Amino acid sequence: MAQVRPMRADARRNYERLLKVAAESFAEHGENASLDDIAKRAGVGSGTLYRHFPTRQALLxxxxxxxxxxxxxxxxxxxxxxxxxxxxxxxxxxxxxxxxxxxxxxxxxxxxxxxxxxxxxxxxxxxxxxxxxxxxxxxxxxxxxxxxxxxxxxxxxxxxxxxxxxxxxxxxxxxxxxxxxxxxxxxxxxxx
Amino acid sequence: MAQVRPMRADARRNYERLLKVAAESFAEHGENASLDDIAKRAGVGSGTLYRHFPTRQALLxxxxxxxxxxxxxxxxxxxxxxxxxxxxxxxxxxxxxxxxxxxxxxxxxxxxxxxxxxxxxxxxxxxxxxxxxxxxxxxxxxxxxxxxxxxxxxxxxxxxxxxxxxxxxxxxxxxxxxxxxxxxxxxxxxxx
DNA sequence: TACTAAACGGAGACAGTCCCCGCTTATCTC
DNA sequence: GAGATAAGCGGGGACTGTCTCCGTTTAGTA
Missing domain, CATH: 1.10.357.10 (Tetracycline Repressor, domain 2)
Incomplete structure (x- = not known):
């Protein structure tokens, strides 16, 4: 098993924020909620969202x-x-x-x-x-x-x-x- | 019942072309086939497609x-x-x-x-x-x-x-x- | 042949996805 | 604490798709 170094603090923060916002967004707009919008609401760039969750499925x-x-x-x-x-x-x-x-x-x-x-x-x-x-x-x-x-x-x-x-x-x-x-x-x- | 005047010849032609192309496109790409693409393949502008079929449902x-x-x-x-x-x-x-x-x-x-x-x-x-x-x-x-x-x-x-x-x-x-x-x-x- | 209303068509506004890459910053080392 | 460095950021931009608007073309008519 390779040692996985822990996520950087800011990365972890963003990851968690995205998850929280995503759950709200999907609940509100259904499975096709805009991903860029989720990123915006979480206060991160869309690049950050796609890095953490490569696909809509992954985020969902x-x-x-x-x-x-x-x-x-x-x-x-x-x-x-x-x-x-x-x-x-x-x-x-x-x-x-x-x-x-x-x-x-x-x-x-x-x-x-x-x-x-x-x-x-x-x-x-x-x-x-x-x-x-x-x-x-x-x-x-x-x-x-x-x-x-x-x-x-x-x-x-x-x-x-x-x-x-x-x-x-x-x-x-x-x-x-x-x-x-x-x-x-x-x-x-x-x-x- | 209001007299409906028959479609103009060019309109009818386009209508039929669109229908034919649409059936092929939907068969090939599924229900989400690009409508603009269907219009293009039928040799008409997208305006023409949307005039004849206001929604995807209508065309489908x-x-x-x-x-x-x-x-x-x-x-x-x-x-x-x-x-x-x-x-x-x-x-x-x-x-x-x-x-x-x-x-x-x-x-x-x-x-x-x-x-x-x-x-x-x-x-x-x-x-x-x-x-x-x-x-x-x-x-x-x-x-x-x-x-x-x-x-x-x-x-x-x-x-x-x-x-x-x-x-x-x-x-x-x-x-x-x-x-x-x-x-x-x-x-x-x-x-x- | 000339007129006119019907029909055309494509530019363009908008929305969404997703990637790329120069910049920022958390963390480690001394 | 200061500096080094790589992990992580973020937003610009290319792309694809939808749908409307309006200037232009043309079929049908007289």
Whole structure:
């Protein structure tokens, strides 16, 4: 392991400022917030922004890692409080809510489960995949979830459900409805 | 009804050229193809493009209406050839394939089923909704599709499935897989 | 042929991305 | 503390794209 010398104090300061401003900007303007504008608001030149975060993805990820980690943590919390099947559904719901309501997170979560996404994004997707995997295994042990499905597949489907819900209602009011259509299937008799 | 005088010959010519070039460009570069570039390739100024098609949506729609009509027509064809349940699934599959493979159509179909989309787009979505409605009714009459679901909901879910499939594989190789997860549901025993 | 309204087209204002490179400054050494 | 040095800064500028405005051209008409 190569010794990494610590960041220079001014660099660290700027890095942190950028992260803070970026989170605000993405929340306010969505994933396409102007990067030059973020740099300006943080009081740095655009060169500085692009040095710290070479791509929009990189900045997006850095700005939201903690939120995503929290989401992953939430899975284990739910697993303790609810029976496996319900915990899974509940977490899927929270995942979809986050996807829709926290602007900018959709792109991030999306690319985390997309084939061929960058290694950097993969790192951030790993904990979400792990969380999903744990919930699914528990549900499968209980016999309430089919065996022939992978965590990444369900993550993608959740993203799809979020997309569908968003088309119906920007606030995510249809998430539970569409989620239940997915869990129950389209055949008759599935209606509760 | 006000008499609409016919388009001037040069205007009509340009209109048609633009449409042709636009379809090619969207196919090649996706929904974000440069509009100025389309104008250039069609041999007209950008002013002319924006006069005929005030927004990207308008151009996208005009370029793909025939394809969408064809898709709607395909529904009735399938309805004649297959039992209702299969016809529905088959059409959903073709819908998803189109959504993914014909670049530019995703945005269009998406906005057609989105709450609050423009009147212009609504017109183009109407025939798709009609086609979906007919297939669903037949399936419901046969008792192979739950009763408590609307055409627009299934269109949105199909869009979601297409989104999910696209994340797995840009070519749409997973469409049938994800579609079957939707139709069968996530409970055990649904695996065929 | 001459008129006129319809239509054209491209210059230019604006916004965004991203890189380059001369300048500044934090940190280390003595 | 003073000086050396490389890490880091920052904004100018090239580029790409959107979209409008308005002087010019031309199809259709009489």
């Amino acid at each position: 990820e850095a700005a939201y890692v903690d939120r995503i980690e929290a989401l992953a943590g939430r899975a284990d919390e739910l697993a303790e409080q609810l029976p496996p099947g319900e915990a899974l559904v509940e977490w899927l719901n929270e995942l979809c809510v986050g996807t829709i309501q926290v602007r900018g997170m959709k792109a991030l979560l999306g690319s985390a489960v997309t084939d061929g996404s960058s290694a950097a994004v993969t790192a951030c997707g790993t904990s979400v995949k792990g969380a999903m995997g744990r919930l699914m295994e528990a549900a499968q042990r209980e016999g309430v979830l089919r065996e022939d499905i992978e965590p990444i597949e369900l993550l993608r489907l959740a993203h799809g459900v979020a997309t569908a819900s968003e088309m119906a209602d920007k606030q995510g009011g249809q998430i539970r409805r569409y989620l239940s259509l997915l869990t129950d299937g389209l055949r008759p008799g599935a209606e509760d | 729609e005009a370029a793909y209406v025939d394809r969408i009509e064809a898709l709607a027509g395909r529904a009735d064809e399938l309805a004649e050839q297959l039992p209702p349940g299969e016809a529905l699934v088959e059409w959903l599959n073709e819908l998803c394939v189109g959504t993914i493979q014909v670049r530019g159509m995703k945005a269009l179909l998406g906005s057609a089923v989105t709450d609050g989309s423009s009147a212009a787009v609504t017109a183009c979505g109407t025939s798709v909704k009609g086609a979906m409605g007919r297939l669903m009714e037949a399936a419901q009459r046969e008792g192979v599709l739950r009763e408590d679901i609307e055409p627009i909901e299934l269109l949105r879910l199909a869009h979601g499935v297409a989104t999910a499939s696209e994340m797995a594989d840009k070519q749409g190789g997973q469409i049938r897989r994800y579609l079957s997860l939707l139709t069968d549901g996530l409970r055990p025993g649904a695996e065929d």
